[in-house]
Structures are given as structure tokens and as C-alpha cells.
Amino acid sequence: MSTTVVRAACPHDCPDTCALLVTVKDGVATEVRGDPDHPPTSGVLCTKVARYPERTYHKDRLLYPMRRVGKKGEGKFERISWDEAINTIAERLAAIALRDPQAILPYSFAGTMGLVQGESMSMRFFNRIGASQLERTICSSAGSVGYRYTVGARIGTDLEQVQNAKLIVIWGGNPIASNLHLWTRVQAAKRNGARLIVIDPYRSLTAEKSNQHIALLPGTDAALALGLMHVLINENLLDHDYIEKYTLGFAQLREAVQAWTPERVAQECGISAEEVVQLARDYGTAALAGEPVMIRANYGLQRSRSGGMAVRNIACLPALVGAWRHAAGGMQISVSDSFPKNMAALQHPELQKRHGAAARVINMSTIGDDLLRPASAGFGPKIEAMIVYNANPVAVAPESAKVVKGFQREDLFTVVLEHFQTDSADYADILLPATTQLEHVDVHPSYGHVYMMANNAAITPMGEAKPNTEIFRLLAARMGFGEDCFGESDDQIAAQAFRRDHPRSAHYDWEEAKAKGWQRLQMPVAPLAEGGFETPSGKCEFYSEAMLKAGLDPLPSYTRPYESVLSDPQLASRYPLAMISPPARNFLNSSFVNVQSLRDTEGEPHLDMHPDDAATRNIASGDMVRIFNDRGSMQAKVRVTSKARTGLVVGLSIWWKKFAADGKNANEVTSQRLTDMGNAPTFYDVLVEVEKLALTADVAPVAG
Numbered sequence: 001m002s003t004t005v006v007r008a009a010c011p012h013d014c015p016d017t018c019a020l021l022v023t024v025k026d027g028v029a030t031e032v033r034g035d036p037d038h039p040p041t042s043g044v045l046c047t048k049v050a051r052y053p054e055r056t057y058h059k060d061r062l063l064y065p066m067r068r069v070g071k072k073g074e075g076k077f078e079r080i081s082w083d084e085a086i087n088t089i090a091e092r093l094a095a096i097a098l099r100d101p102q103a104i105l106p107y108s109f110a111g112t113m114g115l116v117q118g119e120s121m122s123m124r125f126f127n128r129i130g131a132s133q134l135e136r137t138i139c140s141s142a143g144s145v146g147y148r149y150t151v152g153a154r155i156g157t158d159l160e161q162v163q164n165a166k167l168i169v170i171w172g173g174n175p176i177a178s179n180l181h182l183w184t185r186v187q188a189a190k191r192n193g194a195r196l197i198v199i200d201p202y203r204s205l206t207a208e209k210s211n212q213h214i215a216l217l218p219g220t221d222a223a224l225a226l227g228l229m230h231v232l233i234n235e236n237l238l239d240h241d242y243i244e245k246y247t248l249g250f251a252q253l254r255e256a257v258q259a260w261t262p263e264r265v266a267q268e269c270g271i272s273a274e275e276v277v278q279l280a281r282d283y284g285t286a287a288l289a290g291e292p293v294m295i296r297a298n299y300g301l302q303r304s305r306s307g308g309m310a311v312r313n314i315a316c317l318p319a320l321v322g323a324w325r326h327a328a329g330g331m332q333i334s335v336s337d338s339f340p341k342n343m344a345a346l347q348h349p350e351l352q353k354r355h356g357a358a359a360r361v362i363n364m365s366t367i368g369d370d371l372l373r374p375a376s377a378g379f380g381p382k383i384e385a386m387i388v389y390n391a392n393p394v395a396v397a398p399e400s401a402k403v404v405k406g407f408q409r410e411d412l413f414t415v416v417l418e419h420f421q422t423d424s425a426d427y428a429d430i431l432l433p434a435t436t437q438l439e440h441v442d443v444h445p446s447y448g449h450v451y452m453m454a455n456n457a458a459i460t461p462m463g464e465a466k467p468n469t470e471i472f473r474l475l476a477a478r479m480g481f482g483e484d485c486f487g488e489s490d491d492q493i494a495a496q497a498f499r500r501d502h503p504r505s506a507h508y509d510w511e512e513a514k515a516k517g518w519q520r521l522q523m524p525v526a527p528l529a530e531g532g533f534e535t536p537s538g539k540c541e542f543y544s545e546a547m548l549k550a551g552l553d554p555l556p557s558y559t560r561p562y563e564s565v566l567s568d569p570q571l572a573s574r575y576p577l578a579m580i581s582p583p584a585r586n587f588l589n590s591s592f593v594n595v596q597s598l599r600d601t602e603g604e605p606h607l608d609m610h611p612d613d614a615a616t617r618n619i620a621s622g623d624m625v626r627i628f629n630d631r632g633s634m635q636a637k638v639r640v641t642s643k644a645r646t647g648l649v650v651g652l653s654i655w656w657k658k659f660a661a662d663g664k665n666a667n668e669v670t671s672q673r674l675t676d677m678g679n680a681p682t683f684y685d686v687l688v689e690v691e692k693l694a695l696t697a698d699v700a701p702v703a704g
């Protein structure tokens with residue numbers, strides 16, 4: 001009997017990117033633990049990934065290539081050989097490419113965050129074909145753009161400093177569920193006397209553990225930040241030295257925020273003026289007293305119309321009070337730009353250039369509309385083929401009824417690379433089995449810490465599963481693509497992932513990373529203590545010329561959500577409740593929903609509703625309800641609770657539709673409208689009505 005321990009990295013779309021130790025006994029992975037020596041991980045994993053062997057050896061793993069035999073969406077398949085699968089796909093894509101390669105669309109996201117199994121061989125392949133490019137906006141692009149305008153690059157407070165902060169503001173995030181290793185440091189800071197303030201419409205697990213919870217209406221964060229700046233500036237709670245040396249546009253900012261009195265802000269946000277004033281005073285006073293004050297802004301606040309501006313406005317706060325001076329102060333939203341990724345080597349964009357004009361770009365967040373669009377001069381060719389990998393669009397993309405209608409198109413050729421038969425896989429013409437993180441090699445950046453992470457393969461692939469890279473390598477060979485880059489191994493790709501000509505990653509060494517599990521970037525612990533903003537001016541830009549050029553307000557401002565009582569009273573008279581659908585603790589987006597032990601913990605799709613809103617609708621805990629608006633409806637079981645503020649309902653997500661009683665999930669009611677910046681979706685900018693399901697849906701009388 002042989003037992004080995006293999007060093008790996010968590011592949012999931014989570015800021016923590018943990019270092020894993022995989023115990024392998026006689027070729028079988030028996031245990032996955034957190035590496036105690038990796039500082040961010042500190043030997044701890046979340047419940048989901050501690051169950052990784054259960055997911056990898058799941059009885060429903062896809063083990064062979066398959067071809068659809070039933071109707072689209074029915075989920076009936078028969079086994080075929082790899083040869084047949086690759087031949088079928090290559091022939092079909094070649095025929096489409098002959099007419100117009102832009103009719104082919106890759107659809108992928110963050111099933112794995114690996115630079116190898118994510119977008120390396122796949123992008124080379126689609127660049128070489130000349131396929132449409134996918135604009136990957138579904139998660140963080142609104143806030144990324146807003147942050148970059150202000151701070152310049154997505155860098156920020158180092159995770160490993162958070163325990164030293166004295167005031168921590170968690171703004172639109174729920175780290176107990178979605179950023180565990182930040183949370184353990186927040187707890188340590190609290191034990192050392194730090195105060196924790198949470199800004200969230202919902203009393204999340206994290207808000208429950210805070211010293212103060214400010215429950216504003218969804219989509220109003222940009223206004224709250226304006227109100228805070230109003231108070232900080234008018235009460236002179238400012239670090240004048242920092243402002244003078246390292247910021248741009250303070251005089252214009254001072255003007256712009258005058259209109260945003262605490263009273264006006266309170267009305268927009270559905271909170272009290274005292275809450276606005278007190279938060280500004282607490283934040284400014286602590287900072288001026290020389291204490292580290294830190295803002296952890298997260299994705300909850302980016303998912304409505306003003307999502308980009310919300311992050312931009314919040315990103316002005318640390319510069320106003322000089323919070324960046326401290327290693328444990330400042331702000332973190334994502335530290336992705338810390339990593340000098342070698343995109344040219346990974347993706348070979350020059351392969352695309354042989355097609356002349358730049359490829360058409362399709363936004364993944366409007367895939368519902370785009371799949372249903374006919375060819376036109378503005379749009380280009382109709383989408384004729386979709387290759388889906390690392391993503392589950394039928395469950396996660398907004399306005400799902402349209403997404404499903406698109407996937408149902410008989411003339412659409414759909415290939416899905418997956419571990420499981422997800423809601424999207426049900427629509428595949430060809431379904432291909434992909435390897436999991438335990439079965440392939442990869443290398444990872446992180447968006448929550450600054451370590452380059454290596455993943456060794458712990459076990460041989462299950463059944464006939466293949467890594468994404470190998471599938472695209474086979475397709476490239478079958479289509480006769482002779483460039484050298486299509487012959488590179490996964491190890492060769494990984495070895496080029498970070499730039500050796502950049503000071504932060506000059507020491508990157510793939511062999512060393514594989515042996516140790518990780519290498520820390522050369523990053524200063526307080527990167528913006530003395531300026532060094534990567535904006536055009538080199539300063540924190542309160543006033544942004546680049547925003548003006550992009551047609552945006554160059555100064556912090558606020559636009560109401562598309563759908564809210566204040567912005568659209570007429571719509572609100574029919575659909576008075578705001579709905580948000582943030583991640584459930586035991587799922588990772590739609591991953592893990594099919595792992596029995598984790599699904600059992602979440603139970604079934606729920607809707608949290610305030611007692612007042614429930615009472616006026618005669619709804620009690622345990623009732624099944626229908627949640628609906630003009631776009632669609634879904635069913636859920638109500639929990640009457642003051643965790644949801646009045647006027648708000650919360651459906652923790654993202655459920656696989658096939659595990660819900662009515663075969664639907666929260667994306668039935670979400671819209672394809674986009675944010676002010678970054679073309680991102682507005683998942684939490686939604687009005688609905690909720691009614692008790694007295695009778696079963698099919699015999700219920702039609703409501704007026």
C-alpha cells in the first residue's frame with residue numbers, strides 16, 4: 001500500500017485560492033486538507049472543498065464522450081468514442097468557419113480559475129479559428145472598471161494584514177460564506193478590539209456577527225459613499241497631506257458632494273441620516289487618530305445599475321482619510337492586477353490577427369438575447385455554434401427564459417465540456433467529460449492574496465475524462481492547425497504563465513512552485529502608502545478625465561437602480577419587492593449543488609421575507625410561494641425573518657434548475673440590463689411580487 005501527499009490548489013472562483021494537500025492511497029484520493037504552511041490558507045478549508053473527493057468520485061461524473069439522442073434539454077445521451085466526438089465537432093466547426101468563423105462562440109467562465117485549464121489552449125484554438133470573442137463580464141467587471149478609474153489597478157490591502165485593522169467595514173460582501181480566510185482575520189482583529197461594520201441590505205451570516213449593520217436598499221451604495229464624503233469633507237475629517245500629495249481633483253470633489261446631504265442620502269438608501277453621519281465620523285475619526293481602517297468591498301454592491309460608480313465612490317474614501325498609509329488600512333476589492341500574467345504566451349492573440357479585422361465581441365451577460373438574434377449588419381452572423389466549458393450559463397446567466405430559448409434552437413450546434421450533466425449540459429449536442437483539479441495540472445493567480453499557486457495532478461483521470469487543454473489540442477490537430485503552440489504540454493504552458501521580465505514575478509519558477517505549492521509575488525505590504533497609483537496621473541483620481549472620455553461623469557455621482565420604488569414607481573406598484581440572490585454558503589455559484597451532503601445542508605430553494613411583507617400577503621414560514629415579474633417566475637419555500645429588511649426578499653443561490661420543484665431558479669426574474677461601467681449584469685437590480693401558492697401551479701386560476 002502506498003500513500004503520498006500531493007500539493008494542489010483550489011480551482012474555484014473564490015478569493016482565497018487555498019493551498020491543498022491531497023492524500024492519495026493506492027491511486028485513490030482519500031482526503032483533501034488545507035496546507036498549514038501556506039500563510040493565507042493556514043491549514044483551513046471551507047466545507048465545500050473539504051468534500052472534494054465526494055465531488056470527484058461522484059456517481060454522476062461524466063466519464064465518456066456522448067452524443068445527444070433526445071430533444072434539446074431533455075438530457076438523453078448515448079456513449080460515443082473520442083474519435084467520433086472530435087471528428088464530429090471538427091467537421092461541424094470547419095463547415096461553419098468556411099462561411100464565417102465569427103458564427104462560432106466560446107462560452108466559458110470560472111469553473112476553474114486556472115491559467116492552464118481556463119483560457120490557454122482554448123483561446124489559442126478560438127483565436128486561430130477567428131471565432132467571436134467572449135466579453136467575460138458576468139462577475140466583477142463593473143467594480144473592476146470603477147476601481148481602475150479611481151485607484152488605477154486592482155491592487156489593495158494585503159489579506160495577511162487584516163488582523164491588524166482597528167475598524168473594518170465589510171461593504172456588500174459576506175465573507176463567512178464567500179471569503180473564509182479573510183473572515184478568520186477579521187475575527188482576530190475583533191479579538192484585538194477592532195470594530196466591524198457591515199453594509200448589506202440583508203442580515204447575512206457576516207452581518208449577524210458585526211458590531212453594526214447598516215441595511216440600505218440594494219443598488220444605493222454609490223449614494224451612501226457620496227453622503228460619507230459630504231460629511232468627511234464638511235467636517236474636515238481629512239488627511240490633507242495625503243490628499244495634496246497623492247490625489248487629483250479634490251476641489252471638484254468638494255463641490256460635487258455638496259448636494260449629497262445626509263438627509264437626501266438617507267432617503268435614497270432607505271436608512272437614517274444619523275447612520276450616514278455616524279459612519280463617516282467613525283471612519284474619519286479612527287483614521288485621523290492613526291488607526292488602520294480598512295474597507296472590504298465586495299461583489300454584492302456591483303450588481304445593480306450604479307455598480308461601477310458605487311465601487312469608484314467607495315474607492316475615494318481611503319485616499320480622503322489617508323487610510324492607505326497603513327498596511328492594514330485602505331481597501332480591498334480584488335488584488336488580481338498584482339499578478340503579471342503572461343497573456344501573450346498563454347493565449348497567443350497573434351493567431352487571431354491572421355483573420356484581418358478584430359473578431360466580433362459577444363457579452364456573456366446578454367447571451368439570452370444574442371442567441372436569439374438574427375444576422376444583421378450591426379450584429380454580424382447569427383451564432384451557429386457554442387462551445388461551453390468552465391461554465392453553466394443555463395443556470396447562471398440572467399433572464400433565463402431567453403437563455404433557454406436560445407439553447408433550444410435546433411440550428412444551434414452546442415458542445416459542453418463538463419464534470420457533470422448540469423442544466424447547460426442537458427442542451428449539448430456533444431457532451432465531453434472533463435477532468436477535475438485532482439486529475440490535471442494547473443497554475444493559479446488569486447484575487448484575494450498574492451501567491452502564485454501550483455496544482456499537481458493527484459490521480460489519473462476518471463473514466464475517459466480529459467483536461468480542457470487536451471480536448472482543444474485534439475481539436476486543433478484534427479483541424480490541421482500546425483503552429484508549435486498547439487503542441488505544448490500543460491507543464492510547458494504553466495511554466496510560462498507569469499512574466500519573468502517583471503519585478504513582481506521575476507523569481508517565478510514552475511518546478512519550484514510545483515514542489516512547494518506556491519511562490520509569493522514580490523509585493524510591498526502597503527502598496528499605496530506613498531501614492532504610486534497606476535492611473536494616468538499617477539494619483540488617486542477623484543476627477544477622472546478617462547471617465548469623461550468614456551461618456552461618464554468624471555466625478556463621483558449616483559444613478560438610481562433600473563428597478564426600485566424611487567426610480568420606477570409604476571413598475572413598483574405591480575412588483576413592490578426588491579429581490580437579491582447572493583451565493584449560498586454551501587454552493588459555489590452553481591457548483592456543488594449536486595453534491596448530496598452540501599445540498600442537504602441548504603435544503604431546498606428558500607425565500608427570506610420580512611414579517612411585515614409576509615403579513616400583508618398572508619404568507620407564513622414554510623409556505624410555498626411564486627416569485628414573479630414580467631420576465632418570469634420561480635417557486636420557493638418562505639422563511640419569514642427580519643434578516644431581510646422590509647421591501648426586500650432574498651433567495652440564496654445558485655440552484656440547479658433540475659433540483660427545484662418547478663425546474664426554475666432565481667435567474668428567471670433577473671434582467672439582461674447592464675451596469676453603468678464594465679457591461680456587467682444587474683442580478684440584484686430586480687423588482688418582483690410574491691404570492692402564496694394556494695393551489696398547485698397548473699390548476700391555479702390565472703391571476704389578474
Ligand SMILES: Nc1nc2c(c(=O)[nH]1)N[C@H]1C(S)=C(S)[C@@H](COP(=O)(O)OP(=O)(O)OC[C@H]3O[C@@H](n4cnc5c(=O)[nH]c(N)nc54)[C@H](O)[C@@H]3O)O[C@H]1N2
Pocket residue numbers: 013014015139171172173174175177178179199200201202204217218219220221298299300301302304580582583584585586587588589590653654684
Ligand atoms: N460559498 C460561496 N463562496 C463564494 C461563491 C459562492 O457561490 N459560494 N461565489 C464566489 C464568487 S463567483 C464571487 S463573485 C464571490 C461573491 O462574494 P461576495 O462579494 O461576498 O458577494 P455576494 O455573496 O454576492 O454578496 C455579498 C453580500 O452582498 C449583499 N448585497 C446584495 N446586494 C447589495 C447591494 O446592493 N449593496 C450592498 N451593500 N450589499 C448587497 C448580499 O446580501 C450579500 O450578503 O464569492 C465567491 N465565493
Ligand SMILES: Nc1nc2c(c(=O)[nH]1)N[C@H]1C(S)=C(S)[C@@H](COP(=O)(O)OP(=O)(O)OC[C@H]3O[C@@H](n4cnc5c(=O)[nH]c(N)nc54)[C@H](O)[C@@H]3O)O[C@H]1N2
Pocket residue numbers: 013109110111112117138139140299389390391392393395396397417418419420422434435436437468581582583588589590591653654666667670683
Ligand atoms: N442570480 C444570480 N446569478 C448569478 C450570480 C448571483 O449572485 N445571482 N452570480 C454570478 C457570478 S458572480 C458568477 S462568477 C457566475 C458564475 O457562473 P459560472 O462560472 O458558470 O459558475 P458555475 O455555476 O460554478 O459553473 C462552472 C461550471 O464549470 C465546471 N467546471 C469546473 N472545472 C472545470 C474544468 O476544469 N473543466 C470543465 N470543462 N468544466 C469545469 C463545473 O462543473 C461547473 O458546472 O454566476 C453569476 N450568476
Ligand code: SF4
Pocket residue numbers: 010011012014015016017018045046047048049050180181588
Ligand atoms: S472555495 Fe475558497 S475557501 Fe474553499 S477551499 Fe477553495 S479557495 Fe479555499
Ligand SMILES: [Mo]
Pocket residue numbers: 013138139140
Ligand atoms: Mo463571481
